[in-house]
Amino acid sequence: MGMLKKEDAMQFQKIHGQLLRKHHLFSALSDSDMTTLMRGTRVLSVGKGEFLFQQNEEARHFYFVVSGCMKLFRTLPDGTEKIIELVPSNQTFAEALMFNAQMMYPVSAQAVDSSELFSFSNIDYMTLLKSSPDLSLVLLGDLSRRLRMRLSEIEVLSLKNSTHRVVRYLMTQIVDSDSEYPQFDLPVAKRLIAGQLAIQPETFSRIVHRLKEEGVIDMKGKEVTVLDRKALANYE
Amino acid sequence: MGMLKKEDAMQFQKIHGQLLRKHHLFSALSDSDMTTLMRGTRVLSVGKGEFLFQQNEEARHFYFVVSGCMKLFRTLPDGTEKIIELVPSNQTFAEALMFNAQMMYPVSAQAVDSSELFSFSNIDYMTLLKSSPDLSLVLLGDLSRRLRMRLSEIEVLSLKNSTHRVVRYLMTQIVDSDSEYPQFDLPVAKRLIAGQLAIQPETFSRIVHRLKEEGVIDMKGKEVTVLDRKALANYE
DNA sequence: TTCCCCTCTTGATAATCATCAATTGGATTT
DNA sequence: AAATCCAATTGATGATTATCAAGAGGGGAA
Numbered sequence: 001m002g003m004l005k006k007e008d009a010m011q012f013q014k015i016h017g018q019l020l021r022k023h024h025l026f027s028a029l030s031d032s033d034m035t036t037l038m039r040g041t042r043v044l045s046v047g048k049g050e051f052l053f054q055q056n057e058e059a060r061h062f063y064f065v066v067s068g069c070m071k072l073f074r075t076l077p078d079g080t081e082k083i084i085e086l087v088p089s090n091q092t093f094a095e096a097l098m099f100n101a102q103m104m105y106p107v108s109a110q111a112v113d114s115s116e117l118f119s120f121s122n123i124d125y126m127t128l129l130k131s132s133p134d135l136s137l138v139l140l141g142d143l144s145r146r147l148r149m150r151l152s153e154i155e156v157l158s159l160k161n162s163t164h165r166v167v168r169y170l171m172t173q174i175v176d177s178d179s180e181y182p183q184f185d186l187p188v189a190k191r192l193i194a195g196q197l198a199i200q201p202e203t204f205s206r207i208v209h210r211l212k213e214e215g216v217i218d219m220k221g222k223e224v225t226v227l228d229r230k231a232l233a234n235y236e
Numbered sequence: 237m238g239m240l241k242k243e244d245a246m247q248f249q250k251i252h253g254q255l256l257r258k259h260h261l262f263s264a265l266s267d268s269d270m271t272t273l274m275r276g277t278r279v280l281s282v283g284k285g286e287f288l289f290q291q292n293e294e295a296r297h298f299y300f301v302v303s304g305c306m307k308l309f310r311t312l313p314d315g316t317e318k319i320i321e322l323v324p325s326n327q328t329f330a331e332a333l334m335f336n337a338q339m340m341y342p343v344s345a346q347a348v349d350s351s352e353l354f355s356f357s358n359i360d361y362m363t364l365l366k367s368s369p370d371l372s373l374v375l376l377g378d379l380s381r382r383l384r385m386r387l388s389e390i391e392v393l394s395l396k397n398s399t400h401r402v403v404r405y406l407m408t409q410i411v412d413s414d415s416e417y418p419q420f421d422l423p424v425a426k427r428l429i430a431g432q433l434a435i436q437p438e439t440f441s442r443i444v445h446r447l448k449e450e451g452v453i454d455m456k457g458k459e460v461t462v463l464d465r466k467a468l469a470n471y472e
Numbered sequence: 473t474t475c476c477c478c479t480c481t482t483g484a485t486a487a488t489c490a491t492c493a494a495t496t497g498g499a500t501t502t
Numbered sequence: 503a504a505a506t507c508c509a510a511t512t513g514a515t516g517a518t519t520a521t522c523a524a525g526a527g528g529g530g531a532a
Contacts, residue, residue, distance in 0.1 A: 074391055082394040084387065096384075099377040106384055129373065136372035139364065143334040143379040148332075148342055148388040151320060155310055157393040158318040158434040160520085161488065190510070200490055205511055207419045221498090355490055396490090397518070426480070436520060457528090 020064060020118065025092055028138045033128050040121040041222075044113070052109040052117070053094075059103045061119045063093035068115025069188065073195075083195040086112065086188055095190065096143055098122035113189060157198055160168040165197040166207045167235040170217065182229070185220040244293040256300060256354065264374045269364050276446055278355040288345040288353070289330075295339045297355045298331035305353025309431075317354055319431045322348065332379055334358035346423060353465075393434055401433045402443045403471040404406065406453065410462065418465070422458040 022028050026034065044063075046052055052063070055075060063070075070087040072094075082106050087093045097103040129136055159165050174182045188191060194204040211217045216232050219227040226232055256262050280299075284287055288299070289306060290464050299306075306323040307329075312389040320343050323329045325339065333339040338462045360374060365372055395401050410418045430440040462468055 034288065061438065074387070074394065075508070076391065078396060080396075082391055084390065096380045099373065099380045106387055129376075130369055133366055133369045133372060136369060136376065137335065139376060140372065142333045143383060144335045147379060147383055147386065148391065150402065151310070151342055152385065152395065153387055155312065157317055157390065159312065160314060160316075164313075168377075169258065202491085202512085203489060204491095206280075209511080437480070438482085438521085439519060442519095445481080 003231045011207065019066070019090065023064065023090065023092065024138055025095065025142060028132070028135050029128065033132070037120065037124055037128060042119045042126045044119055045118040046111040046117060048111055049116045052111065052223070053105050055106065056104045056220050059094060059097040059105045062092060062098065062122060062125070063109075063120070064092045064118040065089045066116040066118060067118075069112040070115055070117075070191070071110045071112045073110070074107050077123075081195070082198070083192060086192065089189060093219070094104065095120075095125075095139075098126055133165055135211045162197070162203050163207050163210075163235060165199065166204060166211075167232060169193065169197060170226070170232065173224070182226045182227065184224055186224060243247045244456065248261045252423045253427070255326065257329065259300065260374055260378060261331065264368070264371050265364065273285045273356065273360055273364060273372070274333060275285050276357040276360045280355055282347040282353060284347055284350045288347065289341050290462040291342065295330060295333040295341045296358055298328060298334065298390045299345075300328045300354040300356070302352040302354060304353075305348040305349055306353075307346045307348045307428070309346070311345050315317070318405070318434070319428060322428065324423065324454070331361075331375075332382065333363055336382070347442060359425065366369070398433070398435045399438050399443050399446075399471060400448075401435065402440060405433060406460065406468065409460070416465065420460055422460060 021029075021034070025219065026037075027210065029037065044052070046068070052070065053059075065087050067089050069089070070093065071083060072085040073081045073083045073088065075081055078196060085093070094109070127138070139217075154166050156165055159168060173184050173186075177183045190204055191201040194201045199203070208217075208219055211232075212219060215232070216228045216235075217224075218227055259271070261271075265273065279302075280288070282304070288306065288417075289295075301323050303325050304374075305325070306329065308321040308323065309317045309318060309319045311317055321329070330341060330345070333341065365375070379456050392401050392404050395404060409422070411420060412418045427437040428439055429436045433440070442454055444453075447468075448455060450467070452462070452464045454463055
């Protein structure tokens, strides 16, 4: 993990700062506030497989993914890891921790692909928050949304069998809601998806095999085509 | 479900309003703000088994449990219910929804025991929030804490086998952290606990049986005694 | 008290899933 | 192109857990 050289970093910020403004955590900021905040910002480059932070480290920063993909996970007592979230580009993470003093990261963060990140100081952002009630409301909305996301994750993990979990996962990946034969790419490696669903990679593979056999979906590598939307929905 | 008669309700508010101030969502309010907020407050009495609201109803209020116990759950596609949270007295629930316009309750709320509740208008509380940045920060801290609670729930559901889940649950119930033989009461019926852990009541029963056989714990009805703390911890 | 209802328990069986092992396939490096 | 590495697949097996069924216990109502 490394920081870019200063001139490169500034160039990088200039380009991607605009992108940042589109994110709801920063869109409510005035230009001057944004400038202030960006002064404390670092640009980080994290190589594939590298760690950004470890579980139980003190949380002083939160992050925005410019490019790549980060994996947030907890290490379970038996040593295996449980993936909590896969954070794609243009999303923030670990911003929920700044409101409790002396907070530790409850997860570890590792780069799934080589990634570029903005890092923000919790203290700086808190200062902005105190002077801008509107920003607080935005952030409250953000956390509230995350809470509901976790809720549906808990629901998935409570589904009776693994097939239901896989089907539910596939359903959430369908963005093109109109098409009769929706298509999409799996965002990450299959073993990571299996991890998120708390099933073994082998089980995931077998379930996909069965769904293909039944003509419900097709899958070649990461390319997924839903062949029978109703049948897929009816698994639930 | 019913409201109390006006004079009874006022009496009730007077007594329990103080209790309310101890809750962190209300402790940061000025006296005058508190008075304003309480004007829109209703006192509700919900009989055992009665519903307060259903999943997908529009969320206009949040609640504080004065006495009793509320169950928040989602109905899964197969018709079974997944318990998301059991809310004991002196706690609030459904307050995270007010920050997103036109929000629906993502869960249903039912009384486990006959319960008495304060109901608060989301709009009124939002008004207070906009005028009090401090209050926003308190609330942000609250949501952040809830987010972490969900995280550990997700972790529990990801634990390899049911024994681990039960053991983990028992560990969290130990409050008397010093005692060599900690004792506590199960807060709700065993089938509800099983539901929270996403296992069948039968499985829960069998696991407890085994733990008793091994001399790790004792359980008579809802009374639990931990006999071998180390052994219990080592299951994890 | 007796009855009734519901929870909890216990047993038997079937379904589901994890694990171990071996192989295939794809991508990257040398 | 060959070698290498890791992900993905497939098969065989055993462990775990759900399901179905029946009985035991406990608290409230008549």
